[in-house]
Amino acid sequence: MTTQDTIRRHTIAVLVDNEPGVLARVIGLFSGRGYNIESLTVAEVDSNESLSRINIVTSGTPMIIEQIKVQLDRLVPVHKVKDLTLEGPFIDREMALVKVAGTGEKRVEALRIADIFKARVVDATITSFVFEITGTGEDLDRFIDLMRQLGLVDVSRTGAVALSRGTAAF
Amino acid sequence: MSSGTILSGAEIIIKALRDQGVDTIFGYPGGAVLPIYDALFKQNQIKHILVRHEQAAVHAAEGYARSSGKVGVVLVTSGPGATNAVTGLVDALMDSIPIVCLTGQVPTHLIGNDAFQECDTTGITRPATKHNYLVKDVNNLARTVHEAFYVAKSGRPGPVVIDIPKDVQFADGVYRTPGESLPKSYRPQVKPDLNKVEEAVELLANAKKPIFYVGGGVINSGPVASQLLTQLVRMTGYPCTTTLMGLGAFPAHDQQWLGMLGMHGTYEANLAMHGCDLMVCVGARFDDRVTGKVSEFSPNSKKIHIDIDPSNINKNIRVDLPIVGDAAYVLEDMIRIWKARNKRADQAALKVWWDQINFWRARECLRYEKTDRVIKPQFALERLRAAIAGRDDVFISTEVGQHQMWAAQFLPFNKPNRWLTSGGLGTMGYGLPAAIGAQIANPGALCIDVAGEASIQMNIQEMSTALQYRLPVKVFILNNQWMGMVRQWQELLHGSRYSESYSEALPDFVKLADAFGGVGLRATKVSEVDDVIREMIETPRAVIVDMCVDSKENCFPMIPGGKAHNEMLLGPEDRVSEATPEEGMVLV
Numbered sequence: 001m002t003t004q005d006t007i008r009r010h011t012i013a014v015l016v017d018n019e020p021g022v023l024a025r026v027i028g029l030f031s032g033r034g035y036n037i038e039s040l041t042v043a044e045v046d047s048n049e050s051l052s053r054i055n056i057v058t059s060g061t062p063m064i065i066e067q068i069k070v071q072l073d074r075l076v077p078v079h080k081v082k083d084l085t086l087e088g089p090f091i092d093r094e095m096a097l098v099k100v101a102g103t104g105e106k107r108v109e110a111l112r113i114a115d116i117f118k119a120r121v122v123d124a125t126i127t128s129f130v131f132e133i134t135g136t137g138e139d140l141d142r143f144i145d146l147m148r149q150l151g152l153v154d155v156s157r158t159g160a161v162a163l164s165r166g167t168a169a170f
Numbered sequence: 171m172s173s174g175t176i177l178s179g180a181e182i183i184i185k186a187l188r189d190q191g192v193d194t195i196f197g198y199p200g201g202a203v204l205p206i207y208d209a210l211f212k213q214n215q216i217k218h219i220l221v222r223h224e225q226a227a228v229h230a231a232e233g234y235a236r237s238s239g240k241v242g243v244v245l246v247t248s249g250p251g252a253t254n255a256v257t258g259l260v261d262a263l264m265d266s267i268p269i270v271c272l273t274g275q276v277p278t279h280l281i282g283n284d285a286f287q288e289c290d291t292t293g294i295t296r297p298a299t300k301h302n303y304l305v306k307d308v309n310n311l312a313r314t315v316h317e318a319f320y321v322a323k324s325g326r327p328g329p330v331v332i333d334i335p336k337d338v339q340f341a342d343g344v345y346r347t348p349g350e351s352l353p354k355s356y357r358p359q360v361k362p363d364l365n366k367v368e369e370a371v372e373l374l375a376n377a378k379k380p381i382f383y384v385g386g387g388v389i390n391s392g393p394v395a396s397q398l399l400t401q402l403v404r405m406t407g408y409p410c411t412t413t414l415m416g417l418g419a420f421p422a423h424d425q426q427w428l429g430m431l432g433m434h435g436t437y438e439a440n441l442a443m444h445g446c447d448l449m450v451c452v453g454a455r456f457d458d459r460v461t462g463k464v465s466e467f468s469p470n471s472k473k474i475h476i477d478i479d480p481s482n483i484n485k486n487i488r489v490d491l492p493i494v495g496d497a498a499y500v501l502e503d504m505i506r507i508w509k510a511r512n513k514r515a516d517q518a519a520l521k522v523w524w525d526q527i528n529f530w531r532a533r534e535c536l537r538y539e540k541t542d543r544v545i546k547p548q549f550a551l552e553r554l555r556a557a558i559a560g561r562d563d564v565f566i567s568t569e570v571g572q573h574q575m576w577a578a579q580f581l582p583f584n585k586p587n588r589w590l591t592s593g594g595l596g597t598m599g600y601g602l603p604a605a606i607g608a609q610i611a612n613p614g615a616l617c618i619d620v621a622g623e624a625s626i627q628m629n630i631q632e633m634s635t636a637l638q639y640r641l642p643v644k645v646f647i648l649n650n651q652w653m654g655m656v657r658q659w660q661e662l663l664h665g666s667r668y669s670e671s672y673s674e675a676l677p678d679f680v681k682l683a684d685a686f687g688g689v690g691l692r693a694t695k696v697s698e699v700d701d702v703i704r705e706m707i708e709t710p711r712a713v714i715v716d717m718c719v720d721s722k723e724n725c726f727p728m729i730p731g732g733k734a735h736n737e738m739l740l741g742p743e744d745r746v747s748e749a750t751p752e753e754g755m756v757l758v
């Protein structure tokens with residue numbers, strides 16, 4: 001396989017006008033053109049200018065990723081598109097709430113692993129915990145995988161938020 | 171009236187349209203747009219053309235826009251008015267036609283209640299438009315209309331919908347002028363990166379087997395772009411081919427023009443594309459109808475792609491030198507730099523290349539059987555060609571099918587904006603309303619819809635519009651009694667099993683013309699063709715010509731789906747080589 005058909009994961013940040021329909025436009029672009037969305041997060045980041053930031057984790061060949069970026073850029077409410085994966089080092093974080101039910105040794109073990117991962121207990125009953133964990137997507141994957149063997153019953157994840165490292169603005 | 175004036179929403183719309191230079195809108199009334207119709211009634215600067223179906227309103231606006239270079243404007247009601255317009259919107263989206271379409275909506279407080287004639291217009295039209303708006307505050311209305319015009323015509327042009335609830339049309343609000351109303355974010359790049367243009371000129375000067383591959387983008391860019399292109403092509407002496415959408419961007423009578431390329435393009439154009447060492451794509455988008463089998467598309471060439479829309483670059487075909495910018499600006503820079511650097515084509519190499527091309531040309535790939543027995547569709551078009559020769563004011567629209575391809579192959583387009591066809595969506599029913607739009611934009615011109623007997627029935631009701639406004643449009647039906655293009659594919663690819671492609675129970679088109687108040691003419695014999703064409707042109711009213719042509723004729727050359735440029739079928743004696751592979755069969 002050449003680099004041209006290697007599928008890679010990219011984290012793309014998009015600055016958009018915070019107006020009705022803008023998320024539908026972005027999602028419609030992905031579904032309409034058959035692009036893949038691994039996660040998508042959105043929230044207002046500048047209330048004066050009414051701007052929202054969308055973080056998209058997607059994957060594709062270099063040609064597809066390029067298409068995704070230029071397609072996003074031509075949407076009218078889109079101000080800027082930044083490929084964090086390409087443009088240098090960046091930080092990404094995701095939060096998950098993870099519910100584990102069980103008693104005895106499994107329960108103790110769940111707590112011990114949570115401690116290692118710096119996950120916080122945000123709810124507890126005699127037979128269950130809800131952990132809050134923040135980290136990269138891979139950190140969360142690993143934590144959740146371990147919890148699977150210890151009575152995992154429910155997971156809710158936010159999807160990734162990301163920023164470039166260093167002083168540069170968007 | 172200055173900015174800041176208080177007007178009703180409906181008045182704001184009319185004022186904003188006026189300030190955008192609109193003189194004509196195509197529409198159809200209904201409950202949710204009555205305030206706008208009322209405001210139209212009270213003024214006489216904007217002319218409203220009442221169509222007979224909202225799809226036709228959009229196609230007419232497309233014909234108006236493409237033939238005039240202006241933005242086409244449409245006004246339709248909520249619900250069914252808006253849904254009927256959707257086909258036209260997608261058509262304009264695919265073919266880069268600037269349209270602003272105003273749709274009525276139920277009052278704001280009823281949105282989402284399944285109110286009478288409510289539909290989620292912005293939801294439905296989101297993927298059908300370049301952009302759309304729902305205006306809930308009358309104070310945003312003027313700004314939105316102005317922004318819509320800006321978006322429709324800048325960058326890669328396209329359709330924009332503005333959905334306007336009825337209460338907003340009644341409410342009073344502040345008027346804003348166009349100058350105050352640019353969008354915050356959308357700024358397409360029009361001027362190219364000069365380093366890239368320098369590089370392009372260098373490639374151009376060093377090429378041995380170059381070709382210009384020119385598309386609709388040159389027409390979008392305006393007549394100046396066509397002039398500049400023609401200048402550059404002539405300066406270099408290189409061959410030039412155009413897409414279906416690019417016809418007219420380079421004069422068809424010029425020896426350097428190889429004809430249209432692609433599925434039904436000429437032998438010489440396609441083989442030159444296949445064999446070239448440098449391809450200069452100007453405002454074309456490497457459509458699958460042009461590339462054929464992608465993996466075998468022009469395998470040995472360097473490719474320069476000039477396009478205003480970066481998303482059309484490296485989409486289907488990887489290119490070596492992308493240049494983002496408006497065709498006119500880029501061509502102007504190329505010409506300037508070519509001259510400044512004293513560039514000259516490699517004449518020896520060019521001669522060899524032209525010898526090769528002329529050898530391909532000698533195949534005369536558009537040849538067809540000359541006969542007195544039956545009217546060949548190509549013959550009818552050749553006679554039409556002769557009848558309009560030398561005229562500068564002829565606008566040809568088409569429906570979709572074989573007749574469309576023959577029109578592209580046999581009619582001469584020497585200037586831009588005179589060829590109106592549905593290329594990207596391939597919408598049967600486009601041609602008659604488009605001819606109406608062109609006739610309104612160009613009073614006194616000769617506007618002809620080259621039609622098929624099946625397609626014309628999709629928007630035949632627009633004959634009534636033509637008669638109402640005394641538009642002398644001509645419908646030139648190449649009546650082969652078949653959905654010829656479908657039949658051709660069934661013959662070549664589905665074992666001649668002609669499933670549902672026969673045009674059964676056709677109306678008598680002469681009587682039909684008469685019923686609408688137009689003039690009907692028919693030719694069934696070769697000897698009648700010229701007379702009918704002459705009478706059609708001389709009749710100062712709407713005419714339907716029923717040109718009864720050979721029902722078996724197929725359109726050649728043809729590159730079957732999934733095949734490469736050098737696997738072209740030139741005539742009925744050619745068979746599709748070795749059962750078309752399955753990947754080819756699934757292509758449309």
Ligand SMILES: Cc1cc2nc3c(=O)[nH]c(=O)nc-3n(C[C@H](O)[C@H](O)[C@H](O)COP(=O)(O)OP(=O)(O)OC[C@H]3O[C@@H](n4cnc5c(N)ncnc54)[C@H](O)[C@@H]3O)c2cc1C
Nearest residue numbers: 385386387413414415432433434453455478497593594596
């Ligand atoms: C039955 C049928 C058969 C067909 N057969 C053929 C065929 O044989 N050959 C053929 O060519 N087509 C054929 N078509 C049409 C085909 O489907 C496409 O519509 C057509 O090839 C696209 O033309 P284009 O590449 O010129 O692009 P267009 O659709 O005209 O797009 C214009 C391009 O130019 C760019 N652009 C826009 N404005 C500017 C500007 N100001 N400056 C620079 N760039 C700009 C746009 O971004 C876009 O990339 C057929 C259609 C039908 C219905």
Ligand SMILES: Cc1ncc(C[n+]2csc(CCOP(=O)(O)OP(=O)(O)O)c2C)c(N)n1
Nearest residue numbers: 571572573598622623624625652653654655
């Ligand atoms: C709205 C629509 N429906 C279906 C088609 C598919 N189609 C393409 S060409 C064609 C046949 C057109 O027949 P006719 O108008 O008689 O033209 P001919 O090919 O015979 O010249 C059909 C059905 C289409 N292009 N548009």
Ligand SMILES: [Mg+2]
Nearest residue numbers: 622623652654
């Ligand atoms: Mg037919």
